[in-house]
Amino acid sequence: MTFLRVIGFSVLLLLGYMGFAHMLPQVVPDTSEPVEVSTEGLDMDGFIALGENIFKGKGTCTLCHNGMGRAPDTLEMDMAATYPARLADPRYKGVAAGKEGPKAIEEYIHESMVSPSAYVVAGFGKKGTNDTESPMPTVNMPPIELNDVEMNAVTAFLQDLAGLEPTVPLPGADDAPVAEKPAVGGGEPAPLLTSGEAIVDEYGCASCHDLGGSGADLGPSLYGIGKRMTRAEVIESIIDPNAVIAEGYDADFMPADFGESLRGRELLVLTDYLMSLPDAPPAADDSEDEPLATTALEAIDKFGCAGCHDLDGSEADIGPKLNGIGKRMTANEVKTAIIDPNATIADGYEADMMPDDFADQMDDSELSLIVDYLMNLPE
Amino acid sequence: MKLSHLLALFAAIVLLVSPDLVFAAADEAAAVLEGAPKPSRLDYPLIGGVSGRTVVWSAAQMHLFLAAFVLAVPLFAIATEFMSVVTGDDRFDNMAREFMKITMAAYSLTALVGGGLLLSLLVFYPHLMGYMVKVFRGQMLIYAMLFGLESITLYVYFYSWDALRRGNRKWYHMSIGLLLNTVGLTLMFIANAWVSFMMSPAGVDPTGAVTGTVWEATRNPLWNPLNLHRFLANIAYGGAIVGGYAAYMFLAEKDPEKKAHYDWMGYTSNFIAILGFIPLPFAGYWLMAEIYAYSQQMGITAMGGILAWLFIIQAVLIGTIMLAANYYLWSGLMRTDRGAQYAKYVKYIAVVIVGGFLVWLTPHTLILTANEIQNLGGTHHKILGPLGIMPAKNTAVNLMLVFTFMSFQLFYRSSRIPTVSWAKSGNMIVVALYVVGIANIVGAGIYGYITPTVYKVGASVPQVVSTLTIIIGSVIIDVFMLRGAKAEKVHWGRMTERSQYALFVLPVAFTWLMGLMGYIRSSLRTNWHVYTVMKDNSPENYIPTLGDAGNVITAITLGFMAIMVFVFWLSRLGQTKQKGTEDAA
Numbered sequence: 001m002t003f004l005r006v007i008g009f010s011v012l013l014l015l016g017y018m019g020f021a022h023m024l025p026q027v028v029p030d031t032s033e034p035v036e037v038s039t040e041g042l043d044m045d046g047f048i049a050l051g052e053n054i055f056k057g058k059g060t061c062t063l064c065h066n067g068m069g070r071a072p073d074t075l076e077m078d079m080a081a082t083y084p085a086r087l088a089d090p091r092y093k094g095v096a097a098g099k100e101g102p103k104a105i106e107e108y109i110h111e112s113m114v115s116p117s118a119y120v121v122a123g124f125g126k127k128g129t130n131d132t133e134s135p136m137p138t139v140n141m142p143p144i145e146l147n148d149v150e151m152n153a154v155t156a157f158l159q160d161l162a163g164l165e166p167t168v169p170l171p172g173a174d175d176a177p178v179a180e181k182p183a184v185g186g187g188e189p190a191p192l193l194t195s196g197e198a199i200v201d202e203y204g205c206a207s208c209h210d211l212g213g214s215g216a217d218l219g220p221s222l223y224g225i226g227k228r229m230t231r232a233e234v235i236e237s238i239i240d241p242n243a244v245i246a247e248g249y250d251a252d253f254m255p256a257d258f259g260e261s262l263r264g265r266e267l268l269v270l271t272d273y274l275m276s277l278p279d280a281p282p283a284a285d286d287s288e289d290e291p292l293a294t295t296a297l298e299a300i301d302k303f304g305c306a307g308c309h310d311l312d313g314s315e316a317d318i319g320p321k322l323n324g325i326g327k328r329m330t331a332n333e334v335k336t337a338i339i340d341p342n343a344t345i346a347d348g349y350e351a352d353m354m355p356d357d358f359a360d361q362m363d364d365s366e367l368s369l370i371v372d373y374l375m376n377l378p379e
Numbered sequence: 380m381k382l383s384h385l386l387a388l389f390a391a392i393v394l395l396v397s398p399d400l401v402f403a404a405a406d407e408a409a410a411v412l413e414g415a416p417k418p419s420r421l422d423y424p425l426i427g428g429v430s431g432r433t434v435v436w437s438a439a440q441m442h443l444f445l446a447a448f449v450l451a452v453p454l455f456a457i458a459t460e461f462m463s464v465v466t467g468d469d470r471f472d473n474m475a476r477e478f479m480k481i482t483m484a485a486y487s488l489t490a491l492v493g494g495g496l497l498l499s500l501l502v503f504y505p506h507l508m509g510y511m512v513k514v515f516r517g518q519m520l521i522y523a524m525l526f527g528l529e530s531i532t533l534y535v536y537f538y539s540w541d542a543l544r545r546g547n548r549k550w551y552h553m554s555i556g557l558l559l560n561t562v563g564l565t566l567m568f569i570a571n572a573w574v575s576f577m578m579s580p581a582g583v584d585p586t587g588a589v590t591g592t593v594w595e596a597t598r599n600p601l602w603n604p605l606n607l608h609r610f611l612a613n614i615a616y617g618g619a620i621v622g623g624y625a626a627y628m629f630l631a632e633k634d635p636e637k638k639a640h641y642d643w644m645g646y647t648s649n650f651i652a653i654l655g656f657i658p659l660p661f662a663g664y665w666l667m668a669e670i671y672a673y674s675q676q677m678g679i680t681a682m683g684g685i686l687a688w689l690f691i692i693q694a695v696l697i698g699t700i701m702l703a704a705n706y707y708l709w710s711g712l713m714r715t716d717r718g719a720q721y722a723k724y725v726k727y728i729a730v731v732i733v734g735g736f737l738v739w740l741t742p743h744t745l746i747l748t749a750n751e752i753q754n755l756g757g758t759h760h761k762i763l764g765p766l767g768i769m770p771a772k773n774t775a776v777n778l779m780l781v782f783t784f785m786s787f788q789l790f791y792r793s794s795r796i797p798t799v800s801w802a803k804s805g806n807m808i809v810v811a812l813y814v815v816g817i818a819n820i821v822g823a824g825i826y827g828y829i830t831p832t833v834y835k836v837g838a839s840v841p842q843v844v845s846t847l848t849i850i851i852g853s854v855i856i857d858v859f860m861l862r863g864a865k866a867e868k869v870h871w872g873r874m875t876e877r878s879q880y881a882l883f884v885l886p887v888a889f890t891w892l893m894g895l896m897g898y899i900r901s902s903l904r905t906n907w908h909v910y911t912v913m914k915d916n917s918p919e920n921y922i923p924t925l926g927d928a929g930n931v932i933t934a935i936t937l938g939f940m941a942i943m944v945f946v947f948w949l950s951r952l953g954q955t956k957q958k959g960t961e962d963a964a
Contacts, residue, residue, distance in 0.1 A: 021925050
């Protein structure tokens with residue numbers, strides 16, 4: 001009996017520890033294999049965007065260059081004033097010492113990556129070295145291993161951050177591809193998306209833009225964008241959508257965080273896909289209609305409901321949240337709200353935001369599936 | 380065995396373990412400028428869907444549990460044996476022998492699991508093993524030879540116990556014990572060289588080509604911090620396991636005399652466990668400081684990155700250990716008639732220990748999702764956030780250690796009444812030591828808040844010094860003040876059953892904690908077999924989630940518990956005689 005009590009007590013204690021490990025947030029690793037992306041044809045804006053991705057991702061720069069005091073907070077500091085001061089610092093004896101101008105700053109940034117101890121910012125040296133030795137790893141060596149193109153991209157990003165015109169060369173056909181791999185710092189990375197369609201689907205672009213026959217008009221149509229904008233402008237409009245607002249559309253409407261949520265390769269793939277879109281949607285062909293949805297989830301996916309509504313964690317807030325709608329509305333009201341969305345507008349939302357042609361687009365069976373599903377959604 | 384034979388054997392061992400022979404033989408000839416292997420994903424054997432990493436992980440951790448136990452117990456067995464010689468009290472000698480009896484049964488299992496680990500490494504990670512052999516060359520053979528020597532000395536030490544028990548022979552016996560421990564520690568240091576090399580490689584160039592001697596690869600930047608950390612942890616761990624054994628025997632025995640013996644054994648084991656445990660945070664601190672010095676990126680990955688949540692679990696485990704050890708000590712006050720007068724202090728100590736535990740538990744730098752940041756109102760909690768930084772945690776852990784020592788001191792004082800004329804002054808000095816030391820710990824903690832990061836680290840040094848000054852100063856004063864003290868009877872065996880469960884908490888929590896620390900240490904290399912030198916391109920080169928790791932650690936701990944139950948059963952079996960055979964003889 002004593003034996004069983006002791007074993008039972010010990011096992012319970014063990015299970016308690018195990019349960020606690022499960023209660024804490026789980027940092028899910030990215031198990032995808034590294035892929036390589038060609039940067040050929042990338043313009044400077046795209047290159048800067050790539051540099052930012054590397055700075056925050058593969059380069060693991062933000063692991064130390066943040067507000068925690070382990071390294072200068074490059075993203076927050078006034079680097080436009082800082083760079084010239086460093087070049088003029090008598091302690092600095094590196095390749096750009098005594099020089100001026102953007103090219104000298106490029107040399108300084110590059111040197112700080114490949115030879116971090118060439119100049120150590122006061123107070124950030126290794127303990128006991130009197131700021132003569134930097135704790136920063138050499139970024140073109142393991143474990144970070146940035147190649148020349150990646151270092152140039154980071155340099156371009158940092159120059160741009162300081163308000164300077166980047167002086168680094170754009171990658172050419174013979175340059176090494178950029179490696180995309182799981183960031184060491186962790187996080188909860190989603191699987192890498194490798195096709196334009198998958199990225200458009202994942203980020204719900206067609207919910208607001210006319211794309212893939214969605215007919216949405218909350219944002220400009222993306223058809224023919226390759227003729228209206230340069231590649232750099234497309235990249236800019238994705239990562240900084242308020243920089244230029246198309247005529248007839250409002251600012252602050254498109255999410256401004258795609259620069260952070262899209263990975264470097266995804267940004268490039270998406271841009272290529274958008275640039276390759278035809279001038280107009282393909283002509284309607286009954287034989288190629290999307291198949292009839294047979295489940296509620298298929299129907300919701302088909303009509304992109306979660307692109308605007310917070311539905312099962314999508315967190316979109318262009319339209320009202322749909323979880324728990326069954327407690328707020330009757331089935332008939334929900335049905336009316338779908339086929340005639342302007343009939344009643346929920347508090348805090350505007351009219352004419354939701355497409356009003358679902359009655360034409362949806363089969364009755366699809367409409368029923370969606371209504372039934374929504375009515376049973378928990379809070 | 381003659382003394383001259385023993386001395387010759389000892390000299391041979393010393394020669395064998397000298398660095399020139401063990402670490403540097405024939406290095407120059409063996410230097411080959413060929414980089415580390417670069418196996419692709421397909422080069423890792425896939426055997427029937429078995430997770431190679433889990434197999435190796437389980438075997439390595441199980442081997443470590445057993446090895447830590449069988450290396451630690453002889454250390455405090457010889458210390459206890461020495462106590463028996465100094466005090467002339469046979470109880471120490473009997474207990475030391477009992478310690479070793481448990482070790483004997485565990486030893487062969489350690490070797491068995493070690494063999495399993497080697498096999499699993501060869502099967503699942505052949506390229507890594509090939510590279511490690513290339514780096515460490517003959518040292519691996521010497522390791523095997525030392526293992527043989529360890530076996531011989533262990534068996535001789537245990538089986539010669541009664542033959543070499545009295546007079547000068549006792550010193551021969553202790554010399555064998557010393558040899559056993561020397562070989563055991565050398566084995567541990569060599570194994571530590573291999574694992575620390577994988578974290579902070581030395582003696583190789585950036586491609587992994589062997590350019591230095593075996594000795595250079597051995598004394599890599601993290602070797603000594605790891606040696607010290609494991610040495611202390613092994614002592615604490617061994618004490619905790621034996622304490623669990625004593626607690627079980629205490630509960631199982633009906634004979635009051637035997638119950639008293641196992642109560643005493645449990646107290647001594649707990650003392651040993653805490654003795655090893657008190658300096659452990661400082662050793663861990665040194666190890667982490669060296670990790671930061673070697674690679675800031677590796678350090679931040681541990682403390683502020685993907686592994687940061689692990690240290691919250693670590694805090695829970697250490698908090699459990701502290702609370703259990705203190706609870707056991709407070710329960711021990713009932714063993715003496717004067718214990719009740721000290722019991723009134725227990726509630727204050729409990730408040731400090733629980734408060735320190737809660738501060739240590741407070742997270743600070745964690746990877747948060749955007750939603751979590753929004754809900755929190757920033758990257759850190761506005762009220763509790765300041766408790767999560769190092770000055771608060773260092774203050775908490777130092778106070779917990781000081782008050783744990785105070786629990787020990789209360790029990791010790793409860794059985795002795797000083798008779799020296801300066802007892803009152805002595806007590807005042809002890810009180811002053813505590814007051815000044817605690818004020819210094821708290822003051823340095825507050826200073827940590829108002830100073831830059833670099834000096835925050837420096838502020839922890841006076842805290843450690845204060846803690847050690849309180850402990851060492853109090854021990855020295857007590858030794859002199861309680862010399863010739865009037866001894867109060869200690870009623871060994873006068874303990875509640877509930878208090879014994881505190882002794883079970885220690886081995887269970889220690890084992891899980893060691894498993895967790897193994898997971899952290901290994902994860903620090905991220906997707907490298909040998910950090911920056913040899914990449915891990917296997918399909919399982921990622922850091923598993925905390926929940927997955929918790930499952931594996933729990934499974935290994937359960938396996939280890941089952942093995943220890945078997946070991947304890949074996950050691951009891953040796954004492955059991957068939958009914959009637961004694962009479963017949």
